[in-house]
Amino acid sequence: MSPGPGPGPGPGPEARGTVRAAGCVLWRPAPDGGGVEVCLVHRPRWDDWSHPKGKIKRGEDPLAAAVREVLEETGHHCAPGARLPTARYVVDGRPKEVAYWAAEATGGAFEANDEVDRLLWLSPGEALVRLTQPRDRDQLTALLDTLPRT
Template sequence: MTGPRSGGATTVRAAGTVLWRRAPAGGVEIALVHRPRYDDWSLPKGKLKRDEDFAAAAVRETEEETGMRCVLGASLPVSRYLVEGRPKEVRYWSAEAVDGGFTPNDEVDRVVWLPPTTARHRLTHDRDRPVVDAFVETVGA
């Protein structure tokens, strides 16, 4: 994959969302995805395709992983970390779910909708928590 270089390794470029909807009892819920390959709970995200921009990738990956179409809102913090020795950069947005429905697949076998505080604690990776925190500050959830 082409992209920025860091220390000689090509940076993996990815994009994702904090997908949210209005909760029936008030407030908001956010979606987390369970990836059986890693047995983890994560925010919906994925790698950019060739010549795809970050925002388009965020919308596409969110729909592929959750079955939900969404409208992007505010940009959220970028997450940077190493995966198998390669730098990875994930750009995130707040995204309101507008319609659709989840169907389990090989990549994601479960989606849960949780209040932000509960979702924050369910996340497997600490690096995802600041993204949720920024979402809560941005939308006042």
């Protein structure tokens, strides 16, 4: 048996220095009926375009955190779907893990705030080009693989 906290909720990864976060690749049917649109958010602090995501609160379920972050950052409610690949990278010298889900937007309206000042609904091709971090493209590609072909 190994010492230390296990992989469950609570202090586990944080105790080892890993920042835990969760988010969604938010999508909706395109208004013209031709496929889907993907939501990207602009974070002025980093001047980047990304999927809505944020840190998991102590004791919070990762999926609940992802849905909460979508609402906080986009103003949209969502219906989570398939689990997408986890992103792993280093920020300010600390490892970070972001759990992602596909999520269909079910209603709401965006209002700019301190964390997110702009939101775009883009075709998947436009979103692939707009995403600032190449690692975020993996989740978008995975989302497209989960959606039914029309």
